[in-house]
Amino acid sequence: MLNDTEGGRPHLQAFRAGLEDGLAGHLRDVPEDIGGRVTPLPEDSRTLSPMFSSGLIERPVSWVALAGFMGTGKSRIGWELSRALALHFVDTDKLITRVVGKSIPEVFAQEGEGYFRACEHEVVGRVTRLEHAVISLGGGTFIQEENRRCLLERGPVVVLWATPETIYQRTKHSDRPLLRTEDPLERIRTLMDERAPVYQQGTIHVHSDGRPSEEIVEEIIDRLWSWADAQHAWALDHAALDHAAPDHTPGGESRASD
């Protein structure tokens, strides 16, 4: 559990105050925010409402989060998934960067990791209240117990996986503060061993090694359909059970006949 002393109370209040505007700006500017790697949808479809309210889009879920280790592809796949499902996109690291006005390495160096984790926690509280969104988390977000509980209560969490070697190749030219060590591959291995049991608590697990992003997105969507169908079947079973035995409550009919 993060406390305000560790997170820095005055800073955190400023972060909370800036979060709403930051989120609005991030939702609006997402293609620019993620570096313009991909072509944005046409202007009218970015607002979502015309397609969505006309019922033309069939999708397995209207909210999903992506978790997993650094370099497994959460930011890139999340963006592509959001385009495929015509959902809004939030990258929690990019949102924090925008609200704080500093890059992630600057936040770590100048404000400390505790402050960054406190910001992440605030962001989780906000993005779990969004509708129609794909959320790409940072690699450590799902590791915090309170974040994990909140995310899993909200909807499915897809965990992306890759081997330490792939992660190393994908991150070696980037500036991830936790991998700034003499032997980043060894650091990846150690941190992965520590975190893997926690990532296992996600809803759906997808490997990303040696696969093009389109294939990964396709698998995620297929698996989300299976998950949604199973949820639906479960809900129907429970409704049928409730119908067959309408009153299990203490003091109700079934109890009265005991």
Ligand SMILES: Nc1ncnc2c1ncn2[C@@H]1O[C@H](COP(=O)(O)OP(=O)(O)O)[C@@H](O)[C@H]1O
């Ligand atoms: N399936 C993939 N194949 C090849 N490169 C990928 C794949 N997924 C992501 N990448 C690349 O790996 C790097 C890290 O991906 P990113 O989405 O930032 O990961 P994360 O958000 O999980 O840290 C980026 O350069 C990204 O373009």
Ligand SMILES: O=C(O)C1=C[C@@H](OP(=O)(O)O)[C@@H](O)[C@H](O)C1
């Ligand atoms: O694993 C982690 O603790 C972190 C992962 C990073 O995000 P990516 O997983 O998108 O690289 C970023 O949030 C920060 O550097 C800390």
Ligand SMILES: [Mg+2]
């Ligand atoms: Mg990322």
